[in-house]
Amino acid sequence: MPPPSGRVSAPLAVVVAGALAIVTAGCGADAVDPVESPRTAAASATGTTPTSATTGTTPASVATGATPTSATTGTTAASSTHRPRAGRDGATAATTAATTTATSPATDPPAATTTTTTDATPLRGATVVVDPGHNGANARHPGRINRLVPSGTGRKACNTTGTQSVTGMTESRFNWLLAGHVVRALRAKGATVVTTRRSDRGVGPCVNRRAAIANAAKADASVSIHADGGPSTGRGFHVILPGPVAQVRGHDRIVAPSRRLGVAVRDAYRRGSGMPHATYLGRAGLDTRTDLGGLNLLRVPGVMIETGNMRNATDARRMADPRWRRRAGRAIARGVERFLLAQR
Ligand SMILES: [Zn+2]
Numbered sequence: 001m002p003p004p005s006g007r008v009s010a011p012l013a014v015v016v017a018g019a020l021a022i023v024t025a026g027c028g029a030d031a032v033d034p035v036e037s038p039r040t041a042a043a044s045a046t047g048t049t050p051t052s053a054t055t056g057t058t059p060a061s062v063a064t065g066a067t068p069t070s071a072t073t074g075t076t077a078a079s080s081t082h083r084p085r086a087g088r089d090g091a092t093a094a095t096t097a098a099t100t101t102a103t104s105p106a107t108d109p110p111a112a113t114t115t116t117t118t119d120a121t122p123l124r125g126a127t128v129v130v131d132p133g134h135n136g137a138n139a140r141h142p143g144r145i146n147r148l149v150p151s152g153t154g155r156k157a158c159n160t161t162g163t164q165s166v167t168g169m170t171e172s173r174f175n176w177l178l179a180g181h182v183v184r185a186l187r188a189k190g191a192t193v194v195t196t197r198r199s200d201r202g203v204g205p206c207v208n209r210r211a212a213i214a215n216a217a218k219a220d221a222s223v224s225i226h227a228d229g230g231p232s233t234g235r236g237f238h239v240i241l242p243g244p245v246a247q248v249r250g251h252d253r254i255v256a257p258s259r260r261l262g263v264a265v266r267d268a269y270r271r272g273s274g275m276p277h278a279t280y281l282g283r284a285g286l287d288t289r290t291d292l293g294g295l296n297l298l299r300v301p302g303v304m305i306e307t308g309n310m311r312n313a314t315d316a317r318r319m320a321d322p323r324w325r326r327r328a329g330r331a332i333a334r335g336v337e338r339f340l341l342a343q344r
Pocket residue numbers: 001002026027028029030133134162163171226227228
């Protein structure tokens with residue numbers, strides 16, 4: 001997680017000469033690369049290269065014209081009466097429809113026609129930026145990640161190393177793997193997904209750059225994936241919402257939609273991952289901050305999620321389980337989906 005402003009110096013101090021020092025007091029969230037094989041996820045896109053980390057501020061997938069034209073499809077499906085989800089749900093809907101038909105006057109239109117519309121790609125036309133926090137080689141390049149960059153309210157370190165789990169997994173690796181599941185789930189639903197890094201072996205990008213990638217993509221939603229290094233007795237996750245930052249033009253108007261996004265992600269993640277709301281900070285799984293460059297510089301709706309406390313043995317055990325990560329990643333995607341569909 002990102003250290004609060006009071007701890008701003010922490011990320012600068014953690015990288016000790018040559019040592020692979022890891023922040024344990026907070027992840028200094030702001031950096032990213034994604035998937036349980038993130039590169040596969042990135043490459044498996046709809047034919048677009050997902051990352052912009054090396055291509056400048058205009059993400060490749062945006063440059064190739066991913067601009068949606070098919071929002072109609074999603075809208076149509078969303079407005080269908082039953083919105084069958086396939087499989088058993090579809091069967092249930094059909095039964096209901098049949099009953100309705102049997103008991104309705106003969107002049108009614110056949111109800112069954114409204115139950116057969118299934119949109120497998122409800123997010124077609126939407127662009128989502130997924131930002132896996134930190135990067136695998138940050139700790140070996142203190143000079144690069146400690147240089148100061150604009151943060152919206154001042155200047156902060158380009159990036160930090162992130163924390164490390166009590167099971168030995170680095171936060172950057174965890175973020176990358178979890179983000180991969182989010183990316184795949186969103187793409188499967190038809191969204192155009194842009195990621196801020198393309199592997200877990202690089203350095204950065206800086207926090208201001210990550211925000212710039214989301215802004216350049218004109219993302220409908222942006223989600224930064226992190227894991228916290230909280231007190232070992234504290235459990236759970238929280239979603240960090242951007243607060244007002246007068247110095248950044250266009251930022252204030254994303255505060256309200258970001259809150260809606262954050263609430264949707266919190267609710268979906270709570271249900272899907274089984275992780276409790278953080279017991280050691282925030283309130284009901286939400287926290288608002290204005291000291292994080294990655295959020296301050298956004299001009300599109302965005303949130304950061306601290307998916308669990310890597311310094312807590314119970315959370316860490318769960319986070320080390322690949323099956324849990326898949327559930328958790330899909331849950332985040334569902335939260336984003338819910339937010340996006342509510343916008344239409
Ligand atoms: Zn972090």
